[in-house]
Amino acid sequence: MKRPVAFALAFFLLAPLSGVGAEDGLSLSTQVRTKASLYSTIASPSSFSIGSAAGLDFLLEGSRDRTSFRAGARLSLLQGNEAADLWLALGMPGARDDYLLMAPVFDSAVVTPPSALLTLALEELALRSYAGPFSFEAGLSHANWGMGRAFSPADYFTDIDYSSGQPSRRPTLLGKATWYPGPVSSLELVLTPYSKFGQALALRGYTTIFDAVTMAISAGLREAAGSSAGLLLGGVELSIDLFYLAPYGEAVFILDPGKSWNLQYSIMGGAETRIADLTLMGEYLFAPRKTAVHSIYAAAAWKIDEWFSLTLPLLYIPNPEHLSFGASLSASGFGAMEYRAGLSCEKSAGGDWLLGLSLQASLFF
Amino acid sequence: MKIAQRALIVFLATIFSLGLGIATISAQTLSAEEILTRVDANQVYSAIYYEGRMEIVSGARVKVKTMKAWAEGEDKAFIEFTNPEDRGTKMLRLKDELWMYFPSERDTVKISGAMLRQGIMGSDFSYQDAMSSEELSELYTASISGSEILEGRDCHILELRSGASGVHYPRRKLWVDKEHFTILRGELYAKSGTLLKVLRVLGTLSLQGRRFPSVVEYADQLKKNSKTLLTMDSIVINPSIDPGRFSLQAFSR
Numbered sequence: 001m002k003r004p005v006a007f008a009l010a011f012f013l014l015a016p017l018s019g020v021g022a023e024d025g026l027s028l029s030t031q032v033r034t035k036a037s038l039y040s041t042i043a044s045p046s047s048f049s050i051g052s053a054a055g056l057d058f059l060l061e062g063s064r065d066r067t068s069f070r071a072g073a074r075l076s077l078l079q080g081n082e083a084a085d086l087w088l089a090l091g092m093p094g095a096r097d098d099y100l101l102m103a104p105v106f107d108s109a110v111v112t113p114p115s116a117l118l119t120l121a122l123e124e125l126a127l128r129s130y131a132g133p134f135s136f137e138a139g140l141s142h143a144n145w146g147m148g149r150a151f152s153p154a155d156y157f158t159d160i161d162y163s164s165g166q167p168s169r170r171p172t173l174l175g176k177a178t179w180y181p182g183p184v185s186s187l188e189l190v191l192t193p194y195s196k197f198g199q200a201l202a203l204r205g206y207t208t209i210f211d212a213v214t215m216a217i218s219a220g221l222r223e224a225a226g227s228s229a230g231l232l233l234g235g236v237e238l239s240i241d242l243f244y245l246a247p248y249g250e251a252v253f254i255l256d257p258g259k260s261w262n263l264q265y266s267i268m269g270g271a272e273t274r275i276a277d278l279t280l281m282g283e284y285l286f287a288p289r290k291t292a293v294h295s296i297y298a299a300a301a302w303k304i305d306e307w308f309s310l311t312l313p314l315l316y317i318p319n320p321e322h323l324s325f326g327a328s329l330s331a332s333g334f335g336a337m338e339y340r341a342g343l344s345c346e347k348s349a350g351g352d353w354l355l356g357l358s359l360q361a362s363l364f365f
Numbered sequence: 366m367k368i369a370q371r372a373l374i375v376f377l378a379t380i381f382s383l384g385l386g387i388a389t390i391s392a393q394t395l396s397a398e399e400i401l402t403r404v405d406a407n408q409v410y411s412a413i414y415y416e417g418r419m420e421i422v423s424g425a426r427v428k429v430k431t432m433k434a435w436a437e438g439e440d441k442a443f444i445e446f447t448n449p450e451d452r453g454t455k456m457l458r459l460k461d462e463l464w465m466y467f468p469s470e471r472d473t474v475k476i477s478g479a480m481l482r483q484g485i486m487g488s489d490f491s492y493q494d495a496m497s498s499e500e501l502s503e504l505y506t507a508s509i510s511g512s513e514i515l516e517g518r519d520c521h522i523l524e525l526r527s528g529a530s531g532v533h534y535p536r537r538k539l540w541v542d543k544e545h546f547t548i549l550r551g552e553l554y555a556k557s558g559t560l561l562k563v564l565r566v567l568g569t570l571s572l573q574g575r576r577f578p579s580v581v582e583y584a585d586q587l588k589k590n591s592k593t594l595l596t597m598d599s600i601v602i603n604p605s606i607d608p609g610r611f612s613l614q615a616f617s618r
Contacts (some may be wrong), residue, residue, distance in 0.1 A: 002577075006594045029449060029452050037516055061453075063618075068618060119501075128617060130609070130614065130617075130618060132609075133609070133614065135617050135618070137617065141471060142470055142471040144470070144471050144472055145468065168470060169470055169472075178614070178617065180609070180612055180613065180614040182612070183459055183611060184459065184462065184464070184612070184613055184614035185615065186613060186614075201467070208462065208475070211461060211462055214475055239475070241475070303424060304421045306421055306426075306428060306487045306591070307423065307426060307428070327472065332428075332450070333421075333426065333428035333487070334426075336449055336450060338450070364449040365449055
């Protein structure tokens with residue numbers, strides 16, 4: 001919790017010096033969220049748990065001349081199983097870094113989760129600037145390297161959150177300098193000083209070839225616990241647009257000079273296609289470690305009409321073991337409201353199967 | 366389709382470009398090819414900026430998107446959505462390539478061919494509609510099939526046909542204002558003769574002594590009770606646009 005707070009203070013002290021927040025452009029976007037959920041064990045004897053979540057998301061954006069900033073935060077009040085799920089997740093390394101406020105404060109010694117949990121999390125806090133073909137960014141943000149949606153080993157800096165059933169990349173503290181030698185080409189240098197994966201510095205070149213091929217090559221260094229030499233990182237990303245099918249993939253290696261040049265590698269392959277109003281996508285990650293590790297994500301999305309869509313996701317990750325599938329019906333465009341109803345079936349690390357039902361509503365303004 | 370690109374180049378505008386030139390000779394004496402050339406020639410702007418409001422109508426339901434758009438030449442267009450649900454979502458078109466940026470995860474996505482057939486942001490415009498950039502006179506062979514008074518304006522009715530591969534609408538029927546050489550109505554057909562889309566101009570405004578289409582309706586005929594209405598405001602012709610606007614760099618600003 002200390003690092004984001006310190007960074008936030010430094011950010012707001014420095015921002016006025018760069019002119020951010022002036023009349024050139026300042027906007028506040030807000031989203032109100034509510035959710036109710038019910039979970040039941042499938043095996044007998046069955047048990048039920050219920051929960052709710054209410055929250056407010058803020059995003060403040062400002063710009064003047066060649067400088068801009070984004071600051072986003074999420075205030076949440078969780079109850080029942082929603083509070084319990086987050087309490088469990090907070091025990092993971094680095095999971096509490098982005099929380100500015102938490103009541104009650106997480107205590108790993110407390111086994112029984114609280115019935116209610118109030119949190120304020122920092123979602124984004126970044127300062128950007130550009131000069132000619134060069135762009136710069138510092139703060140809590142995303143590097144967004146890699147081609148994958150659910151699995152992206154080529155994004156050396158980012159953790160992917162699967163808790164909602166829809167993979168999303170978590171923001172991380174970074175500094176980034178990018179050179180755009182052409183409209184769709186870039187050379188990007190990223191430094192992550194405080195990452196759960198270790199301090200890292202990497203360079204990535206990205207371009208499009210023949211209109212249909214997008215590729216990137218990256219290389220970098222990452223500190224490693226117990227290794228004085230650090231790790232060497234390298235990766236290749238490729239996507240091909242075959243019109244009816246768009247395959248893509250990533251291959252990444254990690255070399256440890258301090259351990260006889262021990263090699264680890266990961267390969268991700270995926271594809272996306274569209275048939276009428278049905279979009280299908282799938283990704284597979286192969287990451288051999290002590291044993292072969294296979295991860296799979298697949299999703300079918302059917303656009304029923306301009307207002308309703310149905311999504312059927314499936315996710316399997318081995319560590320910690322998680323298997324889930326379900327259905328989510330979304331409705332949008334009713335004024336500034338969005339609604340979602342979800343049904344999920346999930347196998348927990350303990351081997352229990354859980355059936356979940358959730359209802360969500362969001363208001364944008 | 367080309368029509369729109371010169372004037373608005375960006376997706377929505379692409380479809381509806383209306384000729385802006387003032388006829389100085391009797392349109393009655395012109396051949397179909399000459400009329401089409403004048404329609405194309407009307408799109409002489411090298412760049413444009415506008416703020417737009419898109420109303421996507423399906424039956425009794427209406428979804429509203431607002432945006433800012435920049436376009437330069439035939440090949441460059443940039444749109445930033447400003448309505449609360451999509452605020453910060455950006456689109457970049459460079460020739461036949463289309464890119465989208467989603468602000469929540471700072472994610473840049475190249476729209477693949479498989480996705481280009483779907484409507485942009487749920488509208489009646491497909492990505493393919495947004496990406497056509499050829500001039501009508503280059504793509505089609507035109508013939509005059511008659512005249513008709515449309516919305517009080519005397520119009521030529523042009524029949525356009527194309528045998529070229531890759532043309533999304535092999536046949537078009539256009540109602541062209543005889544005085545201003547603007548398209549007031551268009552019907553876009555598949556090779557089979559199926560009517561795919563209908564466009565109508567519902568409002569114009571005067572800009573630099575010319576009449577400019579400011580309210581345009583586009584209806585996908587394969588969708589039941591569906592249409593999209595685009596209203597353009599704050600139009601600036603030939604503005605000075607930072608070259609970086611038409612690159613991936615603009616996504617990170």
